[in-house]
Amino acid sequence: xxLAVDTETTGTDFFHGCRPFMIxxxxxxxxxxxxxxxxxxxxxxxxxxxxxAEFIDLVKSxxxxxxxxxxxxxxxxASIGIPPELFWDKLEDTLLASHxxxxxxxxxxxxxxxxxxxxxxxDEVFLEEQVKDAIKEARKAGYCVAKAGHHHFPGLRKxxxxxxxxxxxxxxxxxxxxxxxxxxxxxxxxxxxKTSIMVDGLWNVYQTRKKLIRIVYNIQTNGKxxxxxxxxxxxxxxxxxxxxxxxxxxxxxxxxxRFNPNSRQHLVDLIxxxxxxxxxxxxxxxxxxxxxxxxxxxxxxEMIDAEPLVQLALYKKKxxxxxxxxxYINWLDENNRTHSSLxxxxxxxxxxxxxxxxxxxxxxxxxxxxxPPPGYVWICTDMVNIELRxxxxxxxxxxxxxxxxxxxxxxxxxxxxxxxxxxxxxxxAKSKSKSQLxxxxxxxxxxxxxxxxGNFSRIYGATDMKTNETYHGSKSTSLPNYxxxxxxxxxxxxxxxxxxxxxxxxxxxxxxxxxxxxxGGYRLDVPxxxxxxxxNYFVQGAAGWIMTLAMINWDASPLYRKFNCQMNxxxxxxxxxxxxxxxxxxxxxxxxxxxxxxxxxxxxxxxDVTWELLYNPADETNTIVQExxxxxx
DNA sequence: TGCCAGCGCGCG
DNA sequence: AAAGCGCGCGCTGGCA
Numbered sequence: 001x002x003l004a005v006d007t008e009t010t011g012t013d014f015f016h017g018c019r020p021f022m023i024x025x026x027x028x029x030x031x032x033x034x035x036x037x038x039x040x041x042x043x044x045x046x047x048x049x050x051x052x053a054e055f056i057d058l059v060k061s062x063x064x065x066x067x068x069x070x071x072x073x074x075x076x077x078a079s080i081g082i083p084p085e086l087f088w089d090k091l092e093d094t095l096l097a098s099h100x101x102x103x104x105x106x107x108x109x110x111x112x113x114x115x116x117x118x119x120x121x122x123d124e125v126f127l128e129e130q131v132k133d134a135i136k137e138a139r140k141a142g143y144c145v146a147k148a149g150h151h152h153f154p155g156l157r158k159x160x161x162x163x164x165x166x167x168x169x170x171x172x173x174x175x176x177x178x179x180x181x182x183x184x185x186x187x188x189x190x191x192x193x194k195t196s197i198m199v200d201g202l203w204n205v206y207q208t209r210k211k212l213i214r215i216v217y218n219i220q221t222n223g224k225x226x227x228x229x230x231x232x233x234x235x236x237x238x239x240x241x242x243x244x245x246x247x248x249x250x251x252x253x254x255x256x257x258r259f260n261p262n263s264r265q266h267l268v269d270l271i272x273x274x275x276x277x278x279x280x281x282x283x284x285x286x287x288x289x290x291x292x293x294x295x296x297x298x299x300x301x302e303m304i305d306a307e308p309l310v311q312l313a314l315y316k317k318k319x320x321x322x323x324x325x326x327x328y329i330n331w332l333d334e335n336n337r338t339h340s341s342l343x344x345x346x347x348x349x350x351x352x353x354x355x356x357x358x359x360x361x362x363x364x365x366x367x368x369x370x371x372p373p374p375g376y377v378w379i380c381t382d383m384v385n386i387e388l389r390x391x392x393x394x395x396x397x398x399x400x401x402x403x404x405x406x407x408x409x410x411x412x413x414x415x416x417x418x419x420x421x422x423x424x425x426x427x428x429a430k431s432k433s434k435s436q437l438x439x440x441x442x443x444x445x446x447x448x449x450x451x452x453x454g455n456f457s458r459i460y461g462a463t464d465m466k467t468n469e470t471y472h473g474s475k476s477t478s479l480p481n482y483x484x485x486x487x488x489x490x491x492x493x494x495x496x497x498x499x500x501x502x503x504x505x506x507x508x509x510x511x512x513x514x515x516x517x518x519x520g521g522y523r524l525d526v527p528x529x530x531x532x533x534x535x536n537y538f539v540q541g542a543a544g545w546i547m548t549l550a551m552i553n554w555d556a557s558p559l560y561r562k563f564n565c566q567m568n569x570x571x572x573x574x575x576x577x578x579x580x581x582x583x584x585x586x587x588x589x590x591x592x593x594x595x596x597x598x599x600x601x602x603x604x605x606x607x608d609v610t611w612e613l614l615y616n617p618a619d620e621t622n623t624i625v626q627e628x629x630x631x632x633x
Numbered sequence: 634t635g636c637c638a639g640c641g642c643g644c645g
Numbered sequence: 646a647a648a649g650c651g652c653g654c655g656c657t658g659g660c661a
Contacts, residue, residue: 159655162636262656264640285639293641320642323655347651351645358653361644387645462649470649536650543645544651572645572651 003027003062004186007076008179010043010152011166013356014079015333017152019045021169022176023055023077026183032058033176036080038169040143043152047080059086066190068109068182069095071217071341088214094186095345096213097193100206103348103515104525113185116192127178130171131164138170145170155331155356205522209344211552215567216342216352222566222578223337224359227369231325234369238318245315252308261315267292270308271300324366331357338370342570349537350522350544351572360571374618376578377625379589381596383546383573384608385410390519390542391459393604395496399489405606415451417489418471418482422447446473454482459539461497461532500534519603520545542603547572549599559584559591581615581624589613589628 004026011018025032034055036047059065059082067073070093074084098107106112113119138145146166148158153166168175197206250259253274260266268290271277281296282288290296294313301309331338338357346353354360362370372378388410392400403410416423422444429441437445454471462470464483469475471482487494504514504526514526516534518541526534551567554560554575563584569576575596579588593609600607613632615625 157655159657160636164635260657264657283640287639289640291640316642320655324643327654343652346653349651351651353652355653358644361642361653363643457649460649460651463647466649530648532648533650540645540650574645 001027001062002064002066002187002190003058004066004183004190005059005073006068006179006182006186007073008168008175009076009166010038010045010169011146011156012072013153013155014075015339016154017044018166019079020076021045022172022179024176024179024183025055025058026180026187027062028187031180031183033180035172040138040141043144043146043150045080052080052082056082056086062090064090064092066092066094066186068186068189069093069345070213071220071344074213074217075220084214084217091210091213092190092194093210093213094189094193096209097190097197097206099345099348100202100209100523101193101196101200102525103523104527107345109182109185109189112189113181117185117188119181119185119188123174123178123181127168127171127174128164130174131167134170135164135167138167143170155327157327200523202521202523205520208552209350209522209548211555212344212352212548215551215555216344219567219570220339220341222568223333223339224370224568224578225335225337225373226328226332227371228329228332228336231329231369235322235325238322242315242318242322245311245318248311249308249315252311261312261319264289264292267312270312271297275300275304275308277303321363321366324363325369327357328362328369340569347544349524349541350518350548351540352544352547352570354570359569371614372578372616374616376580376616377585377619378568378614379577379579379592379611380614381575381577381592381609381611383543383550383596383600384610386543386546386573386600386607387459387539388455389606390546390604391496391539394519394538394542395490395492397490397492401605407608411448411452411455414455414486415448417485418480419447419451458483458493458497459536461534461536497535500538501531504531504534518542518545520549543573546600546603546607547575549602550575550596553595553599554592557591557595559588560595563588565592576614581619581622583624585624586628586631 006024007020008022009018009020019036021036021038023034034051036045036051038045065087070087070091074087078084094112095107098112106115110121110124114121135145144150146163148156148161148163168178197203246259246261249255249261249270253270255270255274272279272290277300279290280299281291283291297309297313301313328338333339338359340354340359341356342359343353343355389404392404392410400410403413415426425440425444426448429437429444432441450471450473454467457467457470464481468479468482472479500516503516507513507515508528514528514531515523516526516538517523518538520542522541522545524537524541526537547570551570554567554577559565563579563582565577565579565588567575568578577592579585589611593611597607597609613625613628615622619625
C-alpha cells in the first residue's frame with residue numbers, strides 16, 4: 001500500500017516547541033486524519049498515545065510513504081515521538097521529484113496540483129480566510145495567537161513571517177479539509193512524477209538525490225555549537241561603538257535629527273545634500289533611486305573628506321554583525337546549538353541552500369563563534385577550485401587541464417596572459433606575510449583578485465564587455481579586450497559557452513523545453529528567455545552534483561559509521577564533520593578526503609581536497625590533535 | 634497591524 | 646537590444 005502523509009503544525013521550529021497537531025494520510029482508497037490537541041493558551045500540543053500508535057501502525061503497513069518535503073514532516077513527526085527510522089527505507093518525495101521533472105518551474109504543492117491535475121486550490125484560499133477570521137476571535141478570547149516573541153519560535157523575526165500560517169489549528173474544520181486535500185495531491189503527484197522520471201531516464205538521479213534526505217536530516221539534528229557568551233559580549237561592544245559612529249556622523253555633517261544610517265532618505269540627505277556629492281550611482285529597479293550600496297559609498301568617500309563616510313561604513317558593518325549575532329543567539333537550543341536546515345531542493349541547480357539560520361552565508365569574521373565542543377573536532381574539507389576545474393575539463397583545453405593536474409593556478413595563468421607586467425610584483429607579494437605587505441604588493445594582489453573575479457564572471461556567462469570590465473576593475477570607454485587575448489591562448493572557451501546554449505536550444509526542438517543535462521545526468525531547465533545561463537547552470541549543477549555524491553559517499557564510509565562522525569555544515573564546496581577525538585582521527589580524515597575526492601573523480605578526472613582541523617580551545621594540549629597538526633604542516 | 638516590493642549584503 | 650550565476654534574510658517605506 002502506498003501512503004501519502006502530511007502534517008499540520010503550530011510552527012516550523014521543532015527545536016523550540018512547535019509541534020504537529022494534525023497528521024493526514026491517503027492511500028488512494030481512504031483518507032486518514034489523526035489529531036492532537038492544541039492548548040489555546042500555550043500553543044503546546046498533546047497527543048493521545050493511542051492516536052500516535054494508530055498512525056505508526058498505518059505507516060508500518062505501508063510499502064511506500066510519500067511526502068512533499070519529507071525532511072520537514074519527518075522532523076515534525078519525530079517531535080511527537082514517531083521514529084524517523086520508520087521512513088528512511090520507504091519514502092518518496094514529491095518536492096524532490098518535482099525538481100527532477102521540471103527544475104525551473106514552481107514546486108509548491110497547490111500549484112503542482114493545479115498544473116498537473118487541475119486540482120483546485122480554493123481550499124487554501126478558504127482556509128486562509130477562516131484562519132484570519134478565527135485569529136480575530138481568538139485574540140478577543142485571550143488565546144495564544146502566533147506572533148514574534150513567542151518562545152516557540154525565537155528565531156523568527158517580525159518582518160516577513162506569515163504568522164497566521166501557524167494558526168491553522170484555530171480553524172480546525174477547514175484545516176482538516178485542506179490537509180486531506182494535500183495528501184490527495186501528494187499521492188496523485190507521485191504517480192505522475194514516477195512515470196515522468198522513468199520515461200525521461202531520470203530514475204537513477206532521483207534515487208541518488210533522495211539519499212540526501214536522511215543525511216541532511218541528521219545534519220540538522222546534530223546542529224552546531226555556538227559561543228553565546230562571547231557573542232553577547234561582542235554585541236555589547238559593537239553597540240557601543242556604533243553609537244559613537246552615529247554621533248560622529250551627526251557631528252561632522254551637522255545633522256540635527258535622529259540620524260538612521262539604514263534609511264535611504266537620511267543617507268541621501270547626508271551625501272547628496274549636506275556633503276554636496278552629485279548622484280553618480282542609481283539603483284537598477286523600475287524606479288531608480290540613488291544607490292547607497294558599498295560600491296557607491298566607497299566611490300563617494302574617495303571624492304571628499306571621507307571621515308563621515310568612513311564612520312558610516314563602520315556603523316553599517318557593525319550593525320550587520322549585530323543582527324547576525326542576535327539571530328544566531330535566537331536560534332540556539334538549550335545546549336547552545338543552532339540547527340540550521342539544509343534544503344536539498346534549495347536551488348534549481350542541485351546546490352543546497354540553508355536557513356533558520358542560514359549557515360551558508362555567515363560572515364567569515366564571525367565564524368569563530370561556531371566550533372566543536374570540548375573533546376570533539378571538526379574536520380573541515382574543501383574541494384579545490386571545483387567550479388573552475390569542472391569548467392576547465394568541460395572546455396577541454398589541454399593547457400588548462402594540465403595546469404590543474406600540475407596543481408598550478410588557472411587564475412595565475414590567465415593573469416600572466418592579460419597582466420604579464422604584474423606577475424613579478426604579484427609573486428613577490430604572495431611570498432610575503434600579511435604584515436610585510438607594502439603598497440605595491442597590495443596593488444598586485446588586487447590585480448590578482450580582479451583576474452579571479454573576471455574568470456568567474458566568464459564562467460557565469462557574462463558578456464565579453466562585462467568580463468573585460470571586471471578584469472579591468474572599472475568601466476571605461478576604451479577597454480582592452482582581455483577576453484580575446486585569453487581565447488587566443490586557450491582555444492575552446494567561447495566554443496564551450498556557445499555549445500551549452502546550443503544544447504539547451506536543441507533540447508527545445510526535441511522536447512519543447514529548454515534544458516541541459518549536467519555531469520551526472522541530472523537535467524536542468526534553462527530559462528527560455530535567458531539561454532546564456534546554460535553554461536553557468538552546467539558548471540554549477542555539476543559542482544552541486546559532486547557535492548551530493550560526496551556527502552553520500554562520506555555518509556556511507558565504514559569509518560563514518562564506526563566513529564559516529566556527523567557532518568554539520570555544507571558550503572557548496574566545503575563540508576564540515578564533527579567527530580570525537582580518537583586515536584584513529586588521521587584515518588578518519590584520510591577517509592573523508594578520499595570519499596569526497598572519489599565523488600568528484602566519478603565525473604571529472606581530478607578532484608583535489610584540502611582539509612583543516614578545528615578544535616576547542618580546551619583541547620589545545622590534546623596529544624592526538626597536536627600530532628595531527630604537526631604532521632599536517 | 635500586516636503585507637509586499639525594493640534594496641542591500643553575507644556566502645559560494 | 647540584452648544579462649555574469651545561485652541562495653536567505655534584515656530593513657525601509659508605501660499601501661491597505
